[in-house]
Each structure stands twice: as structure tokens, then as C-alpha cells.
């Protein structure tokens with residue numbers, strides 16, 4: 671079974687590409703050319719965030735591609751995320767405006783709350799983007815009493831203004847989504863979460879989808895982008911070299927990377943792989959004209975380990991966010 675290349679979002683019916691390009695860990699020096707190459711390769715969804723520290727350059731890559739006639743703005747689907755230090759109702763809109771300005775765009779297609787973690791505000795003049803710790807050598811994260819219902823209302827206002835066509839969430843669990851659905855006037859269009867064969871989260875995926883919320887998987891290659899960041903990233907067997915994944919890849923004449931991405935598409939989950947290499951950008955996109963079979967899915971099911979790499983505890987914060 672092949673699959674569609676887009677999914678329609680609730681409320682707006684906007685078509686979100688199922689295969690997008692991720693911008694985390696692309697240096698500002700590389701970002702403009704990398705995003706330009708990604709668009710040239712055919713990517714139509716760009717997944718960024720204030721926290722990635724490269725929005726100005728990502729925006730330059732997007733605008734250069736538009737100016738050179740590779741693509742029209744309306745053919746692109748630009749995603750970005752509100753950082754934790756801006757959850758207060760007074761800070762959401764100014765932060766969004768800053769991101770829009772940095773990107774050099776007139777609107778965003780999808781604006782997500784990056785994490786359900788309200789951190790103490792950091793003035794943009796002191797540090798931008800500020801990361802998890804307050805500037806000036808703080809050694810622990812500091813929370814702020816900014817309720818999620820107020821933060822979400824601000825995102826709704828941005829959606830009502832048309833400046834963000836769709837709004838959504840990232841790294842939320844079912845308890846928090848259930849609560850959000852009790853007050854939301856606009857339901858989240860998308861939930862973005864870590865998802866790969868070591869962390870399959872089948873019940874979460876199925877329940878969230880049953881609520882009409884689309885899912886985007888991040889870190890589809892499991893530990894690949896965490897090798898330098900965390901102990902788990904370093905010690906886990908690379909998924910790209912896992913024998914189950916490799917044997918399925920061989921059977922279909924595909925690469926391990928393509929199998930890992932197709933595994934999500936088969937579950938109606940969008941993917942946003944990141945690569946600095948054009949050949950990988952191309953092969954990571956080439957996943958819509960074929961699919962895995964039920965035997966492949968059965969085998970992949972057996973390698974679930976509940977292993978999360980984007981785990982706050984493993985960065986040294988005392989925050990069991992997904993407990």
C-alpha cells in the first residue's frame with residue numbers, strides 16, 4: 671500500500687506534508703544552504719523552533735528558495751515552536767512576533783508549544799534563545815506559574831488572527847491533552863512526539879489519533895542525534911544498524927533509514943528527518959511509493975524498549991517530564 675503525501679488538518683483542512691525536514695542541530699552557518707537544499711530536494715515542510723537558534727538563517731533559506739522560484743510560499747508548510755520561557759500570557763504573542771520576524775515570513779503554517787514546561791521568563795535582550803537554564807550560570811531550571819490554559823488561549827488568538835494557520839503541541843502526554851481538550855476552543859491540529867521502534871507508544875498514538883489530532887514523529891532514527899548528547903544516546907544500539915531493521919530494508923531493497931521513516935507513515939504518522947547530506951535528504955523523502963507489510967510490523971513490534979532519548983533527566987535536569 672502506498673500512501674498519500676499529505677494529511678488534512680482538523681479545523682482548517684490545510685494539507686500538511688507527511689514527510690518534512692527537521693532543523694534541530696543545524697548550525698546558523700549551515701542553515702540557509704541546508705534549508706535551500708532541502709527545498710530543492712523536494713521538501714515542502716520545514717520544522718523549526720526558536721530553541722534551535724537558527725530561525726534567521728532558516729528563514730533566509732526559505733526566502734531564497736521562494737525568490738529563486740523553486741517554490742511558492744503557499745506550497746510550503748512552515749512549522750515552528752514556542753519556547754518554554756515564553757508561556758506566560760504576556761509573552762506568547764511577542765515571542766511569536768519575534769519568530770515571524772526572524773523567519774522573514776508573513777505567517778506560520780503550524781505553531782506548536784515545544785514542551786509543557788513553563789520556565790521563568792528570560793528577557794530576549796539577556797539571551798535569545800535562552801535554552802533551559804536562566805543566563806548567568808544558573809545550575810537548575812526555574813519554573814514560572816503560567817497555566818497552560820492561558821498559554822493555549824494566546825495560541826488560539828494567534829490562530830484567530832491568521833498569523834499561524836494551525837496550532838498544536840509537542841511532548842504532551844495523554845493526561846495533559848485530556849485536560850487541554852476540556853478548555854480548548856481550537857483543538858490542537860498536531861501533536862509532535864519522539865517516536866521510533868525503541869519507543870513505539872502505540873496506545874498514545876492510537877488515542878491521540880482517535881481525537882482527530884495528527885501525530886508527527888521526531889527522532890525517527892532513535893539514538894542517531896543523541897550520540898553526543900546523552901549516555902543513552904551513546905550506549906543504545908543504533909537503530910539504523912539494528913538487524914531487524916536491516917533485514918527488512920534488504921527485503922524491500924531500501925535503506926534502514928527509509929524503513930524507520932516508513933514505519934511511522936504506515937501508522938499515519940508524519941515524519942521530519944534531518945540530514946546535512948543531499949543524498950540522505952533524497953532517500954529520506956523517497957518513502958511514499960511503497961510500504962512495509964504486516965510481517966515487517968510484527969517484527970518491529972518486538973524491538974520496542976520504551977527507550978526515550980529526549981529525556982530531560984538524561985540532560986541532568988531534575989524533571990521526570992514523561993513519568
Ligand SMILES: NC(=O)c1ccc[n+]([C@@H]2O[C@H](COP(=O)([O-])OP(=O)(O)OC[C@H]3O[C@@H](n4cnc5c(N)ncnc54)[C@H](OP(=O)(O)O)[C@@H]3O)[C@@H](O)[C@H]2O)c1
Nearest residue numbers: 692693694717840888889890891894895927943944945946
Ligand atoms: N519537538 C521536539 O521536542 C523535538 C525534539 C527533537 C527533534 N525534533 C524535530 O525533529 C527533527 C528530527 O529529529 P532529530 O533531529 O532528533 O533526528 P533524526 O532526523 O532522527 O536523525 C538525525 C541524525 O541522523 C542522521 N541521518 C539522517 N538521515 C540519515 C540516513 N538516511 N542514514 C543515516 N543517518 C542519517 C543525521 O546525520 P546527518 O545530518 O549527518 O545526515 C543526524 O545525525 C529535528 O530536526 C527537529 O526538527 C523535535
